[in-house]
Structure formats: structure tokens, C-alpha cells
Amino acid sequence: MNRVLLTGNSAxxxxxxxxxxxxxxxxxxxxxxxxxxxxxxxxxxxxxPARLVMFESEHSMLAAAGAAAATGVRVFTATSSQGLLYAxxxxxxxAGWRAPFVMVNVSRGVASxxxxxxxxxxILAARDSGFLQIHCATCQExxxxxxxxxxxxxxxxxxxxxxxxxxxxxxxxxxxxxxLPDAGAVARFLPAFDSMGIEFRASRPISQAVAVLGGSPxxxxxxxxxxxxxxxxxxxxxxxxxxxxEFGRSYPQVEAYRCEDAEVVFFMTGAFSTxxxxxxxxxxxxxxxxxxxxxxxxxxxxxxxLRRLMSGRRxxxxxxxxxxxxxxGVLATELASVLYGMPEAPLIAEFIGGLGGRDIAPEEFYQMxxxxxxxxxxxxxxxxxxxxxxxxxxxxxxxQSIAIAERHELRGAP
Amino acid sequence: xxxxxxxxxxxxxxRTAAQILGSALFAEGFEVQDAPRYGAERRGAPIVAYVxxxxxxIDERGTIANPDLVLVADASLFQVPTAGVLQGIGARVALLxxxxxxxxxxxxxxxxxxxxxSFDPGADPAHAATALVGAAARMLGVIRREILGAALGxxxxxxxxxxxxxxxxxxxxAYDAFGVHGGAVGEAADASARDYTAPQxxxxxxxxxxxxxxxxxxxxxxxxxxxGAWRTRRPVIDYAHCxxxxxxxxxxxxxxxxxxxxxxxxxxxxxxxxxxxxxxxxCPAHAISAAPEPRGESPPAALPGxxx
Ligand code: SF4
Ligand code: SF4
Numbered sequence: 273m274n275r276v277l278l279t280g281n282s283a284x285x286x287x288x289x290x291x292x293x294x295x296x297x298x299x300x301x302x303x304x305x306x307x308x309x310x311x312x313x314x315x316x317x318x319x320x321p322a323r324l325v326m327f328e329s330e331h332s333m334l335a336a337a338g339a340a341a342a343t344g345v346r347v348f349t350a351t352s353s354q355g356l357l358y359a360x361x362x363x364x365x366x367a368g369w370r371a372p373f374v375m376v377n378v379s380r381g382v383a384s385x386x387x388x389x390x391x392x393x394x395i396l397a398a399r400d401s402g403f404l405q406i407h408c409a410t411c412q413e414x415x416x417x418x419x420x421x422x423x424x425x426x427x428x429x430x431x432x433x434x435x436x437x438x439x440x441x442x443x444x445x446x447x448x449x450x451x452l453p454d455a456g457a458v459a460r461f462l463p464a465f466d467s468m469g470i471e472f473r474a475s476r477p478i479s480q481a482v483a484v485l486g487g488s489p490x491x492x493x494x495x496x497x498x499x500x501x502x503x504x505x506x507x508x509x510x511x512x513x514x515x516x517x518e519f520g521r522s523y524p525q526v527e528a529y530r531c532e533d534a535e536v537v538f539f540m541t542g543a544f545s546t547x548x549x550x551x552x553x554x555x556x557x558x559x560x561x562x563x564x565x566x567x568x569x570x571x572x573x574x575x576x577x578l579r580r581l582m583s584g585r586r587x588x589x590x591x592x593x594x595x596x597x598x599x600x601g602v603l604a605t606e607l608a609s610v611l612y613g614m615p616e617a618p619l620i621a622e623f624i625g626g627l628g629g630r631d632i633a634p635e636e637f638y639q640m641x642x643x644x645x646x647x648x649x650x651x652x653x654x655x656x657x658x659x660x661x662x663x664x665x666x667x668x669x670x671x672q673s674i675a676i677a678e679r680h681e682l683r684g685a686p
Numbered sequence: 687x688x689x690x691x692x693x694x695x696x697x698x699x700x701r702t703a704a705q706i707l708g709s710a711l712f713a714e715g716f717e718v719q720d721a722p723r724y725g726a727e728r729r730g731a732p733i734v735a736y737v738x739x740x741x742x743x744i745d746e747r748g749t750i751a752n753p754d755l756v757l758v759a760d761a762s763l764f765q766v767p768t769a770g771v772l773q774g775i776g777a778r779v780a781l782l783x784x785x786x787x788x789x790x791x792x793x794x795x796x797x798x799x800x801x802x803x804s805f806d807p808g809a810d811p812a813h814a815a816t817a818l819v820g821a822a823a824r825m826l827g828v829i830r831r832e833i834l835g836a837a838l839g840x841x842x843x844x845x846x847x848x849x850x851x852x853x854x855x856x857x858x859x860a861y862d863a864f865g866v867h868g869g870a871v872g873e874a875a876d877a878s879a880r881d882y883t884a885p886q887x888x889x890x891x892x893x894x895x896x897x898x899x900x901x902x903x904x905x906x907x908x909x910x911x912x913x914g915a916w917r918t919r920r921p922v923i924d925y926a927h928c929x930x931x932x933x934x935x936x937x938x939x940x941x942x943x944x945x946x947x948x949x950x951x952x953x954x955x956x957x958x959x960x961x962x963x964x965x966x967x968x969c970p971a972h973a974i975s976a977a978p979e980p981r982g983e984s985p986p987a988a989l990p991g992x993x994x
Contacts, residue, residue, distance in 0.1 A: 277705075277712055277720070385900035388725065442747050446721035447708055543747060550745035554879040631749045634877040636885050662886040672897050678910065 278450040280443030281306035283411045284350065284376045284436070286450075287418030289320045290458040291374075293348035296324040297336040302388055303440035304352040304378040311348075330359035337373050338366030341433070342480055344467030346422065347373035352440065353380035353394045360397065366433055367402025367497065369482065372425035372465075373433050374418055375403070379542065380440040381628040389629020390439035392542060392594040396602050402497050404434040404504055405571040407541040409527075412450045413568070414438045416521060419453075419462055423511040426465050430504045432497065437570075441629060442543035453519055461518045501572045508569055525574040527566040528581050530556060534563030536644045537582070538637070539607055540591040541567055544626055548591070551637030562641050575610040582611060585618040586648035589640040593626040600624070600656050621647050625659030632659065687740040688716075688826065688873055689750045692818070693771050694759030696724060696731045697918045697961075699815040702841055703757075704735035706819045706857075710829045710837035711739040719744045730916020730960055732769035753779055755871045757822055759807075759814040761785045762915070764796070775800060780871050782821055784814035803867060805860060816853040820860030827869030831861060909958075913941065917961030920979045921954060927973035928952065935965040935974065 278286065284307045288296065296315070298308045314320035327333040330351050341347045351359060356377055366373075377395050381387040395405065404424060406417045414436065421434035438444060472478065485493070508525060516522040527545075530552050531537060538548045545566045555562040565581050565588075567574055582588060592601025599605065604622040611617040621644040626632050636659055647654050690707060694700035701722035708720030716739040724733040736750045751774045761783055763769045775781060777799035783792055789804040796802065805821055807814035816838070823829040838857055842850045892898070923935075930950035943959040944952050954965075966974045 277708060277718060441721065441723060445723075446719060446747060447705065448719045448744065449712065449717060546745040546747055550876070551879070553745075554876060558879040560879070629748075631751070633751065633885065634879075635882045638879045638882050639884050639887075642884075657887065658890055659885075660888060660890055662888050665888055665890075676897070678907075682907070682910075 274452045274454070275449050276452055277447040278411055278415075278452070279306065279445055279447050280408075280411045280414045280438045281378070281445070282310055282447075283415040283450050284418060284438065285310035285314075286452060287415045288348035288374075289314060290453060290455060291348070291419055291422050291462055292322075292346065292459075292464075293374075294322050294345040295337075295340045295347045296322055297327055297333045297340070297347070297349050298324055299327050299330050299333045299351065299355060301330075301352045301355040303380060303444040304350050304355070304376070306444065307350045307376060307378070330355040331362055334359040334362035334366060334375075337375065338362065338369055338371040338433070341366075341371040341373040342369055343472030344465065346426075346465045348375075348418075349373070350376040350378065352378040353382055356394045356398060357382060360401070363398055363401040363403060363433075368493070369480075370431045370497075370500075371433060372431050374421045374425060374436060375433065376414070376418065376436045376438065378438055378440045378444045387628035389441050390543070390593070391627045391629065392437075392592075392602075395435065395437045396594050396596075398435060399571060399602070402432060402501070403571065404430070404432060404501065404569075405437060406434065406568055407437045407570050408443065408568070409541075409543050409545050409566065411438075411443055411446065411448050412521070413523070414443060415450055415452075416515065416519070416523065417568070419458060420508075420511050420515055420523065422462050422465075423514070424504060424507060427504075427507050427511075428468065430500055430507055432500055432504070437542070439543035451519075451521075457518055461514060505569065505572045505574065505576075508572075523568060524577075525567065525569040526577045526581060527564070527568060529564040529566070531563035531565060531581060533561050535561045535586045535648070536641050537563045537565045537585055537588055538591060538640070539565050539588050539603060540593070541570060541603065542593060544591075544593060544632055547632060547634070548637055551634055551641075554634065555638060555641055560641065560645075573606060573610070578607065578610050579614060582607075582618055583614065583616075587619045587621060587644035589621050589623060589644040591623045591625055591632070591640065593624075595624050595627065604656070619644070619647050619651070619653055621654050622656040623659060624656065630659070687738055687744065687746070687876070688755075688828075688871070689753045690737040690739075690755045690757065690822065690826075691750045691753040692735040692737070692757045692759070692815075693763050693769060694733055694815060695763070695916060695918060696733050698733075698759050700733050700735045700759060703759075703815040703819045704737050706816075706834075706837050706841045707737045707822060707829075708739075709840055710823060710834050711737070711826075713833050713837060714828055714830070716740060716828075717742060717744050719747060721747075723749075730913070730918060732763055732766055734770070750774075752776075752874050752877070754873055755780045755782065755822060755825065757818045758783045759818055761787075761792075772796075772798075778872055778874065780825060782818060782825065784818055801870060803864075803870070805863065813853075813856055817856045817860040820857030821864040821867075823857075824861045824864035825867050825870045827871070831858065834858070834861060912957050913960050914955075914957045917956075917959060917979045919961045919963060919976045920956070921959065921961065921963065921965050921974050922977050923952060923954065924973050924975065925951065927971050928969075929971045929973070931970065935969055938968050939965055 315324050337347045337349045379390045381391040382393050408414045417436045425434045512523045548564045590604040592603045704720040708718045712718040719738040722735040779800045782803045784807040785804050789802050793802050823834045932950040936944040936946050943955045
């Protein structure tokens with residue numbers, strides 16, 4: 273095992289290379305571009321026998337990814353933020369084709385206003401598309417999740433595309449030690465794509481298409497996808513088991529960190545959850561029974577595991593690094609729906625934070641745990657809380673006053 | 687955990703500097719994390735990079751608010767509040783500045799309680815980062831000279847041999863010069879969950895849309911932004927050689943920073959020229975050369991925390 277310093281982007285590129293992806297349709301967007309640059313470099317130098325094609329948009333890129341997968345080649349692609357939103361129509365379409373391929377999304381907050389840094393509104397917008405979703409918290413997980421994703425996508429019981437999500441900057445540009453698996457072990461774990469009849473030859477033209485259908489056959493095909501996604505949870509467990517025996521790293525659907533006797537748990541996804549892990553350690557040192565529950569698998573949603581892990585807790589501090597405008601945090605809503613009706617379901621304290629990469633300080637984690645515990649003591653669910661401090665508001669007011677002054681100056685107004 | 691924050695401008699090699707330190711610490715057996723952070727504008731714009739090193743896996747990531755060591759490759763950044771150079775610099779934090787001025791001047795100017803070190807990066811600010819790395823590696827007290835050299839070689843292997851060698855020399859010179867400061871950096875304790883200051887969260891309220899929409903309602907706003915401050919290298923026209931072709935440099939300048947007079951003479955607007963060197967490349971008369979950007983040290987009155 274070769275342990276090297278890699279960014280999340282390099283880890284994703286290495287995974288595509290180790291998975292022996294044949295075809296990489298691409299379109300650049302910050303902070304994803306590094307993935308495509310690495311792959312382009314390897315393909316050009318001949319160290320990766322694949323074909324990379326640069327498209328004119330993410331929409332076309334996705335159409336090409338789905339079409340290529342439907343001919344039986346292994347496809348890798350990547351995007352981020354606005355790119356994912358722009359491709360959204362083709363996400364739904366290619367999932368409906370039951371075309372298996374892997375796409376890495378590098379999370380970045382969506383416009384407007386524009387930001388380059390991470391939050392999860394982009395990936396969560398793809399929640400209902402039919403793609404499976406795996407959310408990563410470290411660069412190692414990015415590499416490993418892509419390999420796992422191919423096994424899942426190509427499994428005949430699933431046969432759907434998979435999105436692997438990593439946070440922009442916090443993972444994409446951050447180097448940390450990553451164990452680079454050797455190619456032989458990867459080939460054992462992930463054999464060549466057995467397309468089982470879906471194949472295309474230039475000399476033997478065929479067309480593969482979907483028809484316009486009425487409600488009844490339409491319902492049938494849509495619900496087949498739902499069943500395939502639900503069944504994918506069991507397939508994930510098998511694949512994760514096989515991965516653990518080949519590489520010694522284990523990835524249950526849900527990470528449960530120091531949860532054994534926890535009264536309060538943090539519930540969140542993505543890279544900042546490693547900060548929650550550090551906060552759990554500090555809170556434990558201070559004598560508090562706090563843990564972290566983090567779904568890796570987000571679609572299918574690991575409802576059964578979550579019900580099991582959450583039962584017996586007093587309160588859950590949900591940290592949503594996203595906001596469903598007009599409702600609130602997506603994770604809080606999803607978690608509440610699986611806990612509904614559970615006897616003595618723990619109370620949920622809802623927090624929204626880390627939008628556009630806004631930092632989440634250790635003290636904020638400590639305070640979230642305290643708010644959740646106080647709520648459990650009083651039995652009163654607190655109002656959802658946006659993590660935003662007095663200091664931030666003061667700085668915001670300063671920016672606004674500069675903007676107003678300049679507006680007047682530029683308009684020649686007094 | 688060791689926490690190091692590097693400040694510089696895009697184009698100064700700050701990200702590479704962080705990677706050199708990261709690789710050296712990794713080679714010394716540490717768990718390591720290094721990362722750059724920047725906005726939409728790159729060259730010349732303020733950029734921060736982080737390095738963390740510990741003997742256990744690192745769960746912390748993102749911003750370093752409580753550094754042990756802060757490296758500043760461009761002293762003019764002290765004047766840019768959004769660059770956040772002084773964030774979290776308490777009494778125990780070591781500050782290392784690339785500057786032609788003496789550390790004592792900066793001690794008086796910044797009125798900080800912690801130790802301040804300075805070194806003269808020489809004429810070219812583009813070279814400050816490698817020298818900073820050498821000095822910092824020595825100050826940390828845990829990186830051996832040959833390991834630093836190997837890390838530099840690894841991270842700079844894309845450069846030509848000559849540049850690699852001169853970078854290595856600068857880094858090792860700084861490493862040797864900072865021998866007296868070996869071990870000058872201490873590690874902060876982790877933020878305790880026992881007695882912490884609770885965050886001052888506010889309940890956000892609805893503002894009028896006239897200020898709550900992130901829209902710009904003015905023309906020619908880009909003129910207001912003095913992008914000239916981003917330059918690390920400055921194009922200089924030698925009028926004795928300029929043919930007065932009157933269009934090549936001015937048309938190809940991506941920032942429209944070259945105007946042409948009625949007598950066909952090109953003039954560079956240094957308030958807005960970002961120093962991309964496109965004009966240097968395209969001038970058919972080879973009349974434009976690239977000079978290191980002189981960094982006038984900051985006037986004391988413009989700096990925060992200055993004793994009168
Ligand atoms: S270096 Fe030359 S081309 Fe580039 S911004 Fe300055 S004047 Fe324009
Ligand atoms: S391109 Fe060169 S020759 Fe032409 S105007 Fe500019 S400086 Fe003069």
C-alpha cells in the first residue's frame with residue numbers, strides 16, 4: 273500500500289484511472305477542474321488508456337455519459353454546482369435509461385450570489401433524480417467511494433448511475449494522506465464491466481431509445497427505479513463488505529462515531545463532519561456523552577440504519593449545510609420523516625450553517641450540543657437556528673454601508 | 687497539532703509553499719493536511735494556504751483561526767483587512783514576514799505581543815515563498831535539512847532545473863540563517879469544550895430588499911477596483927524601442943489597461959494593470975520588459991494596531 277498526499281480531486285482522478293474508465297466526457301468548472309486536468313494529462317501521456325472528450329456544456333456531457341454507458345463502456349465524469357444544475361434534465365433522463373456510470377460532484381454553493389466554496393444545495397438538488405448518492409468526508413473516502421460506486425452502478429440488481437459527492441476546497445483542494453490501492457487489487461474488487469448484452473458496434477448500427485408512454489407503463493418504469501434504489505441498500509452492504517476484505521477499510525452506509533452511550537448526536541454529511549468528530553472528542557473529554565451520525569449513503573436513504581442508531585438518544589443536533597428555501601434544512605426534514613412514529617423518538621434541534629463554505633467553529637459545535645441537550649431537558653424543540661454571529665452581521669453591515677456610499681458616489685447622488 | 691497559515695498574493699507560489707511544508711512534515715512522519723484558499727480572482731489577489739501536522743489523523747479542516755505560525759510573503763497584505771493576516775495572532779503566535787525592514791520596525795508597527803521575525807526576500811517578490819518555507823521549516827524545529835531539500839525537489843519537479851536549483855538554494859540559505867530560531871514555534875492546545883466562549887449567534891431578521899439583494903446597481907464599478915495592487919511583476923515600456931504600432935499591446939491587454947495617445951504612444955494604466963505579461967509576450971518590437979514589482983513598505987499610519 274502506497275500512502276501519498278493527495279487532494280480530493282487527485283483522489284477522484286486516481287479512482288477513475290484505477291477503475292479503468294474507458295470514456296471521460298468533460299466540461300470544466302471550479303472547483304472540479306483539477307479532476308479533468310489530471311485525467312487529461314494521463315490520457316495524453318498514454319498512462320491511462322481512455323478517451324476524453326470536452327463538450328460544450330454539462331448538459332451535453334451528461335447526454336454523452338449516459339449514451340456511452342448504454343453502449344457498454346465504463347464512463348467517468350465530474351462536475352460541480354451550476355454545472356450539475358445545468359445538466360439536471362439529463363440526470364433524470366440518463367437515470368431513466370438505467371445507464372450505469374459514475375459522476376463525481378464537487379460541492380459548491382449555487383448562484384445567486386456566486387460563491388466558489390462548498391455547501392450541499394447542488395448535490396441535494398439531484399436528490400430525486402434516480403442517481404444513487406454517496407457523500408464523502410475525507411480524500412480517502414472519495415477514492416474508495418468511486419470504486420464502490422462502479423460496483424454498485426454496474427450490478428444487474430441496481431443498474432443506475434451513481435453520484436459521489438465531495439466538498440469543494442475542504443476536500444477538492446486539500447491534500448491529506450491517501451492510501452493508493454494497487455491496480456491488481458482494484459481489478460479483483462472491480463472486474464471489467466459486464467454489460468450483459470448492452471453493447472454497440474460501429475459496424476452493426478442499432479438504436480436504443482425510450483418511448484413516450486401513458487401513465488400506466490410510465491408508472492411501472494418509474495417505480496422499477498424506486499425498487500432498484502431501495503434494493504441498492506442491500507447491494508451496497510455486499511459491496512462495502514467486499515471492499516473491506518480487499519482493502520481493509522470499512523464503509524457502512526452510516527458512520528456512527530462514539531455513539532455507544534451518546535445522549536446527543538450530531539447529524540450531518542460531508543467534509544465538515546470531520547470537524548464534528550473532533551468536537552465529539554473534545555466534548556467527551558469534558559464528560560459529555562455526545563456522538564456523530566453521518567450518512568455516507570444518501571440515496572437510497574438509510575432509513576433502517578438511522579432508526580436503529582437514533583433510538584434511545586435524547587436529542588439530535590442536525591447541521592444542514594444547505595437550505596431548502598421556504599422550508600429549511602433538507603437533512604432535518606429527511607431525518608424527521610424516518611423517525612416519525614418511532615416510540616420515544618429523540619427531539620431534533622435544527623441548525624443551518626456552512627453555507628458557501630462559511631466556517632463552523634469548534635465552539636459552535638459545543639453550543640449546538642448544548643442547545644440540543646437543553647431542549648431534551650425542557651422537552652421543547654428550539655426554533656431552527658442559522659449559524660450567524662454578531663461579528664458577521666457587523667462585517668455585513670460594514671460592506672453594505674460601503675456599497676451604499678459607493679452607489680451614491682457613482683450615481684452622483686448626495 | 688501544528689497549525690501554519692501562509693499569506694501571499696496569487697502568483698507568489700503560496701500554494702506550492704504550503705505543499706513543500708506539507709510534504710516535508712509528511713516525510714518526517716507526521717499526519718498532514720495542506721490546502722490553499724482563494725476567491726474568484728487569482729494572480730495578485732490575496733491568497734491564504736493552510737498546513738496542519740499532527741501525530742494522529744487530522745479531523746480539523748478549513749480555516750485556521752488559531753495558528754501557531756503565520757507566514758507573510760507580501761507585507762502590503764497587512765493593509766488589506768479581507769486578507770485576514772492578523773486573525774487569531776495572540777501572544778504565542780510566531781509571525782514571519784518577508785520584508786526589507788527590520789523585525790523591530792514591524793514589532794513597533796503592529797504592536798503585537800508575539801514574536802516577530804523578518805527576512806529580506808531580495809529584489810523579486812516571486813521568490814519570497816521559497817525562502818519563507820526554508821525559514822519556517824527551521825523555526826518548526828522538526829524538519830531536517832535534507833528532508834526539506836527532498837520535499838522541495840518533489841514539489842518543484844515540473845520546473846526547469848535551473849529554477850529548481852535556485853529555489854532550493856534560497857530555501858536552504860533561509861533554513862541555515864534561521865538556525866538561531868530553531869524551535870521558535872509552539873503548539874496551541876485544542877479549543878476546550880469545558881470552558882469555551884459561546885458563539886454570539888443572532889436571530890437574523892428581514893432587511894428591505896433594496897439592501898438584501900446582492901445586486902450591483904452602478905456603472906463602471908470595475909474602475910473602482912485598483913487591480914494594480916495584485917501585480918507581482920510590472921510591464922515597463924521602453925519608448926526608445928517601441929515602434930508605435932499603436933494597437934498590438936493595447937488590443938491584446940485582457941484588462942484594457944493600455945491606452946494609446948494621439949501620437950500613437952502606448953501608456954500603461956498601473957492602477958489597473960494586473961501584471962499578466964501578455965503585452966510583454968506579444969510586443970513585436972520586444973519593447974516591453976517585465977520588472978519585479980517594487981513593494982513600497984506600508985505607511986505606518988495605514989496599519990491597524992499602530993502605536994502613535
Ligand atoms: S501586463 Fe500588460 S497585458 Fe497584462 S494587464 Fe498589464 S498592461 Fe495589460
Ligand atoms: S506592441 Fe510594442 S511596439 Fe506596439 S505599441 Fe505596444 S509597445 Fe509599442
